[in-house]
Amino acid sequence: MSKLTVIVTAKDEAADLKKTLESLCEQSTEEFEVLIVLRGGHEETAALAESYCAEYVGFSLKRTEECLPAAARNLGVSLAETPLLLFMEPGDYLAPDSVEAILATAEKHNPDIMLPRLYISGENEPYYEPWREMLAVSASVDRFDNAFLHTLDYAGCVYKKKFFDLYALRFPETPVFYTAAFTAECVFRCDAKLGGVTGAIYDDASGVFRRGFRDGSAPSGQNLAVCCRVYDEILSTVKTLLEEETEAFDGDEFVYQETIYLYFSVLTDRFYRYFWYLTDEDIAALQTKYDQLTALMTRERKEKIEKAFADLRLPAMYISRADAAALPMVSLLGDFRDTGALEGFVDSLYNGRFPFFELFLRESAKADVPERWRTAPNLHFLPDADFFAAARREAGGVQINVKDPSPLDPKVLSELATVKAPHAVYQYIFAAKRKKYGARTALKKKGANIK
Numbered sequence: 001m002s003k004l005t006v007i008v009t010a011k012d013e014a015a016d017l018k019k020t021l022e023s024l025c026e027q028s029t030e031e032f033e034v035l036i037v038l039r040g041g042h043e044e045t046a047a048l049a050e051s052y053c054a055e056y057v058g059f060s061l062k063r064t065e066e067c068l069p070a071a072a073r074n075l076g077v078s079l080a081e082t083p084l085l086l087f088m089e090p091g092d093y094l095a096p097d098s099v100e101a102i103l104a105t106a107e108k109h110n111p112d113i114m115l116p117r118l119y120i121s122g123e124n125e126p127y128y129e130p131w132r133e134m135l136a137v138s139a140s141v142d143r144f145d146n147a148f149l150h151t152l153d154y155a156g157c158v159y160k161k162k163f164f165d166l167y168a169l170r171f172p173e174t175p176v177f178y179t180a181a182f183t184a185e186c187v188f189r190c191d192a193k194l195g196g197v198t199g200a201i202y203d204d205a206s207g208v209f210r211r212g213f214r215d216g217s218a219p220s221g222q223n224l225a226v227c228c229r230v231y232d233e234i235l236s237t238v239k240t241l242l243e244e245e246t247e248a249f250d251g252d253e254f255v256y257q258e259t260i261y262l263y264f265s266v267l268t269d270r271f272y273r274y275f276w277y278l279t280d281e282d283i284a285a286l287q288t289k290y291d292q293l294t295a296l297m298t299r300e301r302k303e304k305i306e307k308a309f310a311d312l313r314l315p316a317m318y319i320s321r322a323d324a325a326a327l328p329m330v331s332l333l334g335d336f337r338d339t340g341a342l343e344g345f346v347d348s349l350y351n352g353r354f355p356f357f358e359l360f361l362r363e364s365a366k367a368d369v370p371e372r373w374r375t376a377p378n379l380h381f382l383p384d385a386d387f388f389a390a391a392r393r394e395a396g397g398v399q400i401n402v403k404d405p406s407p408l409d410p411k412v413l414s415e416l417a418t419v420k421a422p423h424a425v426y427q428y429i430f431a432a433k434r435k436k437y438g439a440r441t442a443l444k445k446k447g448a449n450i451k
Contacts, residue, residue: 001082002031002032002033002058002082003031003032003082003083003084003103003106004031004032004033004082004083004084004085004086004099004102004103004158005032005033005034005035005076005080005081005082005084005085005086006024006032006033006034006035006086006087006088006094006099007035007037007073007076007077007080007085007086007087007088008020008021008034008035008036008037008087008088008089008090009037009039009069009072009073009076009087009088009089010036010037010038010039010045010049010089010090011038011039011040011042011045011066011090012040012042012044012045013045013090013091014042014044014045014047014048016090016091017036017045017048017049017090017091018048019090019091019093020088020089020090020091020092020093020094021034021036021048021049021052021059023092023093023094023095023096023202024094025052025056026096027094027096027097027098027099027100028096028097028099028100029099029100029103030057030058031099031103032058032082032099032103033058033059033060033080033082034052034056034058034059034060035060035061035062035076035079035080036049036052036053036059036060036061036062037062037064037072037073037075037076038061038062038063038064039064039065039066039067039068039069039071039072040064040065040066040067041063041066046061046063049061062075062076062079067173068173068174068175069089069178070171070172070173070174070178071171071173073087073171073178074170074171074173077161077164077170080161082161083106083160083161083162084102084103084106084114084158084159084160084161085158085159085160085161085164086102086156086157086158086159087155087157088155088156088201089155092155092156092201092202092203093201093202094199094200094201094202095199095200095201095202097199098116098197098199098200098201099199100199101116101197101198101199102114102116102158102197102199105139105195105196105197105198106158108139109139109140109195110193111140111192111193111194111195112159112160112162112163112186112192112193112194113157113158113159113160113163113183113186113187113192113193113194113195114157114158114194114195114196114197115132115135115136115141115148115151115156115157115194115195115196115197116132116136116156116157116158116196116197116198116199116200116201117129117132117133117136117197117198117199117200117201118132118133118136118151118154118155118156118200118201118203119200119201119202119203120203129151129154131147131150131151131154132147132151132154132156134147135147135148135151135194135196136196136197136198137196137198138195138196139195139196140193140194140195141194141195141196142194143187143188143191143192143194144238144255145194146258148187148194149255149258149259149262150262150265152179152180152183152184152234152262153177153179153180153183153266154179154203155179155201155203156201156203157179157183158197159186160192163186163190163192166190167185167186167189167190169182169185169186169190170182172230174223174226175217175223175226176217176223176226176227176270177226177227177230177231180230180231180234181230181233184230184233184234184237188234188237188238188241189237213274213277213351218274218277219270219271219274219277219278219282220277220278220282221278221279221281221282221285224271224278224282224285224286227266227267227270227271228267228289231262231263231266231267234259234263235256235259235260235263238255238256238259239256242255242256251296252298257297257298257300257301260293260296260297260301261297261301261304261305263293264290264293264294264297264305265308265309267286267289267290267293268309268317269353271286272286272317272355273352273353273354273355273410274350274351275321275324275355276321276350276355276373276376276378277350278321279321280320280321283317283318283319283320283321284318286317286318287317287318290317290318310418321377322377324355324356324378325358325376325377325378326396327356327396328356328357328358328378328395328396328397329356329357329397329398329417330354330356330357330358330397330398330400330413330416330417331357331358331360331391331395331396331397331398331399331400332349332357332358332359332360332400332402333360333388333391333392333395333399333400333401333402334359334360334361334362334365334402334405335388335401335402335403336361336365336402336403336405337403338405339362339364339365339368339405340368341405341406342361342365342368342369342405343368343369343370344405344406344407345402345405345406345407345408346359346369346370346373346379347370347373347407348407348408348409348410349408349413350373350376351410352408352410352412352413352414353410353411353413353414354410354413354414354417356397356417357378357397357413358378358379358380358395358396358397359378359379359380360380360382360387360391360394360395361379361380361381361382362381362382362383362384362387363381363382363383363384364384365381366381380394382394398423398426399423400426400427400430401427404434408434409434409437411433411437412430412433412434412437415433416429416430416433
C-alpha cells in the first residue's frame with residue numbers, strides 16, 4: 001500500500017505541470033501516489049494529466065470547477081487515503097530521492113509535519129533557503145524555533161493525514177497565506193510534532209516574475225486583510241502560549257519579539273515589494289499596521305528591522321504611488337530590438353522587491369507592454385526619434401541602459417540601490433548583478449533535472 005499521496009493542484013499550466021510530474025516519475029521509490037486536482041476546464045492541462053495517469057500506476061486525475069488552490073487542496077485531502085500528504089504546484093520539482101527520504105524520516109522519527117529542504121528556483125535565481133535548511137537537518141523541531149517561524153508560509157511541507165481528520169482541519173480558502181494559517185493551526189493549536197527531511201523540494205518562483213500574479217493572489221486591500229488576520233492570530237496564539245508557559249509574560253520574550261519581526265517581514269516582503277499593485281489606500285493601511293507592530297517591538301528589534309530592510313528605504317514606505325514615481329533612484333532606459341519579449345521584463349520590474357525605479361521605453365514598444373502597467377506613473381513612453389536624448393533629460397535617477405529584455409531577478413535593483421559608487425560605474429554593477437542572479441547552472445549542480 002502507498003504511504004504518501006502527492007496532491008498536485010493545477011489550472012492552465014500544462015508546461016509547468018509536465019516538469020512537476022516528470023520529477024515524480026523519477027523518484028527512487030514507488031511507494032507513493034499522485035493525485036492531480038485540475039481547477040477548471042483547461043483541456044491542454046487535462047490532456048497532459050490524463051496521459052500521465054494512463055502511463056503510470058498510482059497517478060490519478062480529479063477535475064473540479066474553477067476554484068482557489070486552497071479549495072483544490074481540500075478536495076485532494078478528502079480523496080486521499082494514505083497516511084502522509086505532500087502538496088505541490090505546477091513548476092515545483094521534487095529531487096529524485098525526496099519521497100524516499102520523506103518515508104524514511106516518517107518511519108524513524110514519526111513527526112506529524114515534515115519540513116524538507118527547499119530550493120527557490122526559477123529562470124532568474126536559484127538559491128537554497130537557509131531557514132528551511134536549518135530545519136531539514138533536525139530530527140525534532142521546537143514549535144517556537146526561530147527558523148520554523150520564518151518558514152510558516154513556505155511550500156513543501158508533508159502532513160499526516162490524521163491531522164486533517166482528527167481535528168477537522170482544512171486549508172482556509174483564501175487566495176494567499178493558506179499554508180501559513182493551516183501550518184500554524186496544526187502546530188500551535190494541535191501541538192503537532194515537527195521534524196526535518198533532507199530530501200529537497202524545488203519551488204519554481206519564476207512564474208510570478210515572468211507572468212505576474214494569477215488566481216486573485218496579487219497584492220490587494222483584500223489580501224492584505226487576509227494576511228493581517230492570519231498573522232494577528234498567530235501572534236495572539238504565541239502570546240497566549242507564552243503566558244501559560246512562563247506565567248510572567250512582559251512582551252520582550254524572544255519568541256514573541258521574533259514573531260512580531262516575522263509579521264513585519266512578511267508584510268514588507270509580500271506587499272511592499274509589490275508596491276505598484278497597491279492603491280494609496282492599501283499603502284496607508286500598511287502604514288497603520290507597521291506602526292502598530294513597531295509599537296510592540298523592543299529597541300533591539302527596531303534596530304534589526306532597520307538593518308534588515310535598509311535597501312527598502314523604510315521611511316519612504318508610506319509615500320503614495322505618485323510620490324514614488326517622482327523620486328526614482330534608478331532610471332532604466334530600454335534599448336530593445338525584440339520588443340515582443342518585453343512582457344516578462346516589465347512584469348519582473350513591477351513584481352520585484354524595489355519600487356523606486358522608472359522605466360523609459362520607445363512609443364513603438366507600447367503595444368508589447370502588459371496593459372496593466374501602461375498607465376503606471378513611473379513608466380514613460382517617448383518618441384522613437386531622439387529617444388535617448390529625451391530620456392536622459394527626463395531621468396530622475398541613476399541612468400542605466402538595458403538591452404536584454406529577459407526578466408530581472410528581484411534582487412538586482414534592491415542590491416543596486418545600496419551600492420555606494422560613482423554613477424559612471426552603475427551600468428557595470430547592474431550587468432554584474434544581473435549575471436550573478438541569472439545563472440541556471442547552480443540549480444543543475446544541486447541535482448535539479450531542468451532542461
